[in-house]
Amino acid sequence: MGNLSCYAVVVPGLETMAGDELNELAAHNVQVEEGGVSFTTTMDGLFRINLRSRIVTRVLIRLASFRAMSFPELYNKSRKVAWEHYIGSQVSVSVRASCKTSKLMHSGRAEQAVSDAVRDRLEIASLKTVSRKDEAGAIEANNMGNEQQILLRIENNQCTISLDTSGERLDRRGYRLHSGKAPVRETIAAAMLRWMDWSVDEPLLTPMCGSGTFAIEAAWIAEKRAPGLNHRFPFIHWPVFKQKRWHRAVEKARAMQSSSSVCIIASELDAGILKQARENAALAGVGDVISFEKLDVCRLTVPENISDPGLIVCNPPYGDRVKVDVKSLYKSLGEVFSQQFSGWRMAVMVPDQICENALGLKVKKRFKIKHGGRWVHVLSV
Ligand SMILES: C[S@@+](CC[C@H](N)C(=O)[O-])C[C@H]1O[C@@H](n2cnc3c(N)ncnc32)[C@H](O)[C@@H]1O
Secondary structure, three states: OOOEEEEEEOOOOOHHHHHHHHHHOOOEEEEEEOOEEEEEEOHHHHHHHHHHOOOOOEEEEEEEEEEOOOHHHHHHHHHOOOHHHOOOOOOEEEEEEEEEOOOOOOHHHHHHHHHHHHHHHOOOOOOOEOOHHHHHHHHHHHHOOOEEEEEEEEEOOEEEEEEEOOOOOOOOOOOOOOOOOOOOOHHHHHHHHHHOOOOOOOOEEEOOOOOOHHHHHHHHHHOOOOOOOOOOOHHHHOOOOOHHHHHHHHHHHHHHOOOOOOOEEEEEOOHHHHHHHHHHHHHOOOOOOEEEEEOOHHHOOOOOOOOOOOEEEEOOOOOOOOOOOHHHHHHHHHHHHHHHOOOOEEEEEEOOHHHHHHHOOOOOEEEEEEEOOEEEEEEEO
């Protein structure tokens, strides 16, 4: 199997950062698009990216692209795909279609056509399928790592068939026993640390830490821990799967890991949530790397044992899911930062202009991301 044509799905707003990360992970022909990044790589590269990317949500490989104006045409062309390379006998298959400005607009019929094509190509009497109506089954199958998703996109009569290689979303690292209130996605937290060029010798404070995502992601970055090491990937069931090469990729990722004397302090007002953050960190294997403290952000000061300026990174409540007076909270955060943290840097997520004004700090750079169904600005001050 030669070069694979791939597409990385990412949180809208993280495309450029994901593109940079993919380049570092030795992807080729990296092209940033809206909502994702296309690239080419080898099977080894696919393993490496799924294991090590901190920013990508999932990786698809593109199997076929063709025009189809009728369901029989879609069926016939889908049947030409070498499904026997990817669909083993033990897996369930789910086909998800999206149709836009095309003659074929019935996604259910399109899914059925592809599903039939796979079954007939493989010459099996019936394909184990997970349908949309059976969401509970789909989730369970995904957790067992034995569901293979096939994605069909039809746009302007052009059909693209892709195969999911990641299974569960890659931001689901497996350490979040508790999610606190309105947690930030792990991929967003990792991207923000990267965007701020955070390095392990810089002290890191994460006030309003919630479930502890920033602190845990930072600790994993410090220890060079590959986020996908405990993930279950559907490709291990592919008939063309190369076990030795996979083991080599896993061994390389494990060998990169090292301990680090990093300073990460996570604080939170709610004692119950702080306890959950501790438990999440313990599950992530970094419970003793992070210091936890119950603290109102209004009382945040530079810890006594820290002499060099560092970085603050936080995702304060937006006022929808976490009910607090957000305007005065952002105002207090701004005052604390300007009065107590001379020489420090801060990355903060803000939901709107009102909160940004309340923060009252000079913004050095910014980017926008889709978070919790809305656009949120990330500010570097
Ligand atoms: C949006 S959540 C943070 C989510 C976090 N980034 C995560 O991934 O779980 C905001 C957190 O701020 C905490 N909080 C609210 N007011 C606070 C205050 N005055 N001081 C410290 N923490 C506060 C809430 O308890 C909540 O856990």
